[in-house]
Amino acid sequence: MTRLVAVDALWFALIACAVGGIVAPIAIARGKRQWLPFAQAAVYANFALVTIATGAMMWALATHDFSISYVAQVGSRATPLFYTVISLWGALEGSILFWAWVLALYSAIVVYTNRNRPGNLVPYAASALLIIALFFHILLVGPANPFHLVSPVPLDGPGPNPLLQNHILMAVHPPLLYLGYVGMSVPFAFAVGALLSGEAGSDGWIRLTRRWTLLAWAFLAAAIIAGMWWSYEVLGWGGYWAWDPVENASFIPFLTATAFLHSVMVQERRGMLKLWNINLVVGTFALTILGTFLTRSGIISSVHAFTQGTIGYYFLAFIAVVLIGSAILIAGNSDSLRTDGRFDAPVARESVFLLNNLLLTVFMFTVLVGTLFPLVAEAARGVKVSVGEPFFNRMTLPVIVALLFLMGVGPALPWKRGSIEDLKVKMIPGTIVGVILAAIVLLLGTRNVYGVLAFAFAGFAGTLNIGEYVIGVRARRAAHGESVLTALRRLFGANQRRYGGYVAHLGIIVVAVGIAASSTFRTEREATLKPGETMTLGKVTARLKDVWGRNEPQRDVIGATVELLAASGEPYAVLSPRMNIYPMSDQPIPTPDVRSTPFGDTYMNLMSFREDGSSATIKIINEPLVPWIWFGGGVICLGALISGWPTRRSA
Amino acid sequence: MSRVALGIVAVAAMLLAAPVARAQSAAQTAKDAASQAPAAVRPPPGGTISAADSVLEARTSALASTLRCPVCQGLSIQDSPSELAQQMRSVVRDHLAAGKTDREVRAYFISKYGEWILLSPQPYGFNLLVYALPVFLLVGGLGFVVMKVRSWTAVSANGVAAEGAAAAIAGQASEPEQGTASPVD
Amino acid sequence: MNWRRASIAVLGAVPVIALFAWGLTRDPNEIVSPLPGRQAPTFALGVFASGEGTLARPVGDTIALDRMRGQVVVLNFWASWCLACLDEHAELSAAALRYAERPVQFVGVLYNDVAAAGTNWIARQGGQAYPSVLDPGARTAIDYGLYGVPETFVIDGAGRVVYKHIGPVSAALLRMKIDSLLAASAVAPAAPALDGPR
Known part of the structure; x- marks a missing residue:
């Protein structure tokens, strides 16, 4: 029953997308605008139908309906309800269904909020969204159908991948990622709409697109940070970013979207970079599809990659259609995309944005090339090679440091025409802070070039961005005699986009400091302890209290209780690193325990244990400033929120 | 320049x-x-x-x-x-x-x-590609940006000299709108 | 209309798409081992599970590769926590018994496990025909470039790795490999390998 409803809903959704997707172009070509509401209706119908299918899947998961193939694959009676329901995105087919739902949701909101906009832009954009949805529906009734009938019906299932039912962040990271990833379809659809309707040369579509890009960008930023957090809390190695292909796949479109958010300002103010911006929008979307292809086709091995099948060829065909279609559309509009503006002076914010775009593009390209190189090398040499952390760190750290530098210089330079002398004056406090930070870091004993540079330039950029608020508040106080707080509030009110952007800068700087500190000053120690014995790492003294075991319905848990001792010998905290043993998995899944303070974490892992509980090997990692990364992620999103918050004035 | x-x-x-x-x-x-x-x-x-x-x-x-x-x-x-x-x-x-x-x-x-x-990857032979490509893009891109900025500013300097002067004078008044002093608006 | 630019963009996409299409035909997790064709890494490891009948070796005895020149050696890495090892266990024992009278030596190597768990596991499976040894610190496993268990190596009479198998191995496959090695040594008596163990 559930199955039939869901399958029918998906087929009707497919038909709605196919019909709706071609109605608008035909209606516009034949001058029959009275047909356009059909396209709109198709968008809403698609949303309703996919919602039914997704709801049916969640219902089937919750009720353990093992006659449905996806439930039989990821469900298990022993798994807690919460983890059962969120396993909707725990494997390939369910994640495609969830993707289709998020896309349907975005499409409906886009069409609804722009329903009164005149012109052909929105109908064409709705068409593009429906065609993208059509692709996912084809997957859902074809190679990624989650609703196959299983016969005979199994009594129980294996349960989700143990790594995916080990932490609450599994409920947060994937939805954010999809909201970010799928959100990039909206700017792409507007770009297609602008190209088809001949509005590509005007700025209307870019204003429409900007806020949607910002929204998707913020979701993607939050998803990346949440993914780092998940990795840190679950994988047990005490790190948060391993340059794994799947991590890279989410990071690559983030970089192009970041480039767009900056270069779009040059287009809005100076009418320039039109061709570049539309390429960034199209490229960002293509890269999200490429990322999905990499993680869903099994072409590249990765911790998170899902199992393979024929689905890769579908994605490949779709990527080809997107790239070739966009190339033809952009070529067809090359006249209207010609740049008609010019710069007043080389030293101006415009130039910084050009450099920022160049560096972000190089950054994106480096990560992309590194991710794909194993495939290239195998094709060319027949030898498998790895491209991992040492490569990415060596290649991207100079770019990151240069970007931090630009992040400080950009806000300090005015549009149109700046002066080197003014810039020098503005840079003095930042330079002082940077030098002091570098000196402190050197005194603390690191000789890591990039550690020192990252601190120095983060301090530099942070000071200059804060400096912009100081200058603004001072100016307001001088002009209007306002109090500091009023002045700050009105500052945001008067130019929320700009000052929100600086908040996002500060968030990124906080993240950068967290990463620099935790990778430069991380210390660790491993020891085998008997109950009652202690080990020391820096200021942390830990005492093993006991080793225990516990059976839970879906797993066995082995844990160690470890007390952290104050100088007096009194315990001030208790940590319980564990190993979870799932029946369907060879190896135990380590579950670290973390004690967080604002200035760093004590990260503890149970490495091994004696079965009789007579000893356990404990690893303690001292992780300075790691919480700053998560906090900085929040600040980034806050900045995006301030920047993109709809107000009557800017709407 | x-x-x-x-x-x-x-x-x-x-x-x-x-x-x-x-x-x-x-x-x-x-x-x-x-x-x-x-x-x-x-x-x-x-x-x-x-x-x-x-x-x-x-x-x-x-x-x-x-x-x-x-x-x-x-x-x-x-x-x-x-x-x-x-x-x-x-x-x-x-x-x-x-x-x-x-x-x-x-x-x-x-x-x-x-x-x-x-x-x-060991940095020799075919593997050099993965190290070299990003550097090529950076160098080529820098050249392209410099070229573009030069041509865009050259047009402006080439234009009527008075326009530049007028802009400089008007800049005193108009720049606060978009420039550093905008917080006051 | 700038068709030139469009065609360049399309032409640029073609090799990338082709690369992906080719990549889809490959298994990213299959990493070719450099060992086959090379001299097998030597080892001398202590027996913890004796094996049965004529194949048995006393517990505590040392099995060394150097002393098995002239024999085909089948080296199987396994563990009691390894699920796939259950699938191949009977096949391996059957193959070992089949070649009991021939110059073929089967050796099990316990990987990242303790002897007690290993002997328990063997008992639960109803015995193992050939001896198994302990590999402290997984030194031998690393010498053989092990990715996981089970993995099986076939070594010829001259001490060269002839074949590496990842995952559960079947008796038929082993038979094919061993027979061809035995046949090769039979037709090449000009290069007789040294005699069997001691």
Whole structure:
């Protein structure tokens, strides 16, 4: 029953997308605008139908309906309800269904909020969204159908991948990622709409697109940070970013979207970079599809990659259609995309944005090339090679440091025409802070070039961005005699986009400091302890209290209780690193325990244990400033929120 | 104009110099790492670790971070908590203690696991491509940006001189709208 | 209309798409071992599970590769926590018994496990025909470039690795490999290998 409803809903959704997707172009070509509401209706119908299918899947998961193939694959009676329901995105087919739902949701909101906009832009954009949805529906009734009938019906299932039912962040990271990833379809659809309707040369579509890009960008930023957090809390190695292909796949479109958010300002103010911006929008979307292809086709091995099948060829065909279609559309509009503006002076914010775009593009390209190189090398040499952390760190750290530098210089330079002398004056406090930070870091004993540079330039950029608020508040106080707080509030009110952007800068700087500190000053120690014995790492003294075991319905848990001792010998905290043993998995899944303070974490892992509980090997990692990364992620999103918050004035 | 070119060259020089600095520091990795070692590896309470031991530990972790853990895709054997990674780390330590060079230890692992075991491709032959392509893009892109900025500003300078002067005067009034002083508006 | 630019963009996409299409035909997790064709890494490891009948070796005895020149050696890495090892266990024992009278030596190597768990596991499976040894610190496993268990190596009389198998191995496959090695040594008496163990 559930199955039939869901399958029918998906087929009707497919038909709605196919019909709706071609109605608008035909209606516009034949001058029959009275047909356009059909396209709109198709968008809403698609949303309703996919919602039914997704709801049916969640219902089937919750009720353990093992006659449905996806439930039989990821469900298990022993798994807690919460983890059962969120396993909707725990494997390939369910994640495609969830993707289709998020896309349907975005499409409906886009069409609804722009329903009164005149012109052909929105109908064409709705068409593009429906065609993208059509692709996912084809997957859902074809190679990624989650609703196959299983016969005979199994009594129980294996349960989700143990790594995916080990932490609450599994409920947060994937939805954010999809909201970010799928959100990039909206700017792409507007770009297609602008190209088809001949509005590509005007700025209307870019204003429409900007806020949607910002929204998707913020979701993607939050998803990346949440993914780092998940990795840190679950994988047990005490790190948060391993340059794994799947991590890279989410990071690559983030970089192009970041480039767009900056270069779009040059287009809005100076009418320039039109061709570049539309390429960034199209490229960002293509890269999200490429990322999905990499993680869903099994072409590249990765911790998170899902199992393979024929689905890769579908994605490949779709990527080809997107790239070739966009190339033809952009070529067809090359006249209207010609740049008609010019710069007043080389030293101006415009130039910084050009450099920022160049560096972000190089950054994106480096990560992309590194991710794909194993495939290239195998094709060319027949030898498998790895491209991992040492490569990415060596290649991207100079770019990151240069970007931090630009992040400080950009806000300090005015549009149109700046002066080197003014810039020098503005840079003095930042330079002082940077030098002091570098000196402190050197005194603390690191000789890591990039550690020192990252601190120095983060301090530099942070000071200059804060400096912009100081200058603004001072100016307001001088002009209007306002109090500091009023002045700050009105500052945001008067130019929320700009000052929100600086908040996002500060968030990124906080993240950068967290990463620099935790990778430069991380210390660790491993020891085998008997109950009652202690080990020391820096200021942390830990005492093993006991080793225990516990059976839970879906797993066995082995844990160690470890007390952290104050100088007096009194315990001030208790940590319980564990190993979870799932029946369907060879190896135990380590579950670290973390004690967080604002200035760093004590990260503890149970490495091994004696079965009789007579000893356990404990690893303690001292992780300075790691919480700053998560906090900085929040600040980034806050900045995006301030920047993109709809107000009557800017709407 | 020449100033911006200078600035761009400076940034470029910084970017290009950085990998070089890195390469130099790589040669001294062991030495550097050794100086960090007292922080990285605390001596056991009461016991002492000799200088030779801490040099060995530092060399081991530096080398182990470049070797890929076979059972945990993507992580180095230094980072991975898995049992095999710990054992491979102790193989690295023993080989180094027996007087082998970093290169010899790497060669040992390549002979067992293939080039796949290196987390960073060996920088010669075809593999150079992965290092060179981003640098080409950076250099080419910098050239392109400089060229563009030059041509865009050249048009402006070429235009009616009065326009430039007028803009400069008007700039006093109009610039606050978009420029630094906009907070006051 | 700038068709030139469009065609360049399309032409640029073609090799990338082709690369992906080719990549889809490959298994990213299959990493070719450099060992086959090379001299097998030597080992001398202590027996913890004796094996049965004529194949048995006393517990505590040392099995060394150097002393098995002239024999085909089948080296199987396994563990009691390894699920796939259950699938191949009977096949391996059957193959070992089949070649009991021939110059073929089967050796099990316990990987990242303790002897007690290993002997328990063998008892639960109803015995193992050939001896198994302990590999402290997984040194031998690393020497053989092990990724996981089970993995099986076939070594010829001259001490060269002839074949590496990842995952559960079948008796038929082993038979094919061993028969061809035995046949080769039979037709090449000009290069007789040294005699069997001791």
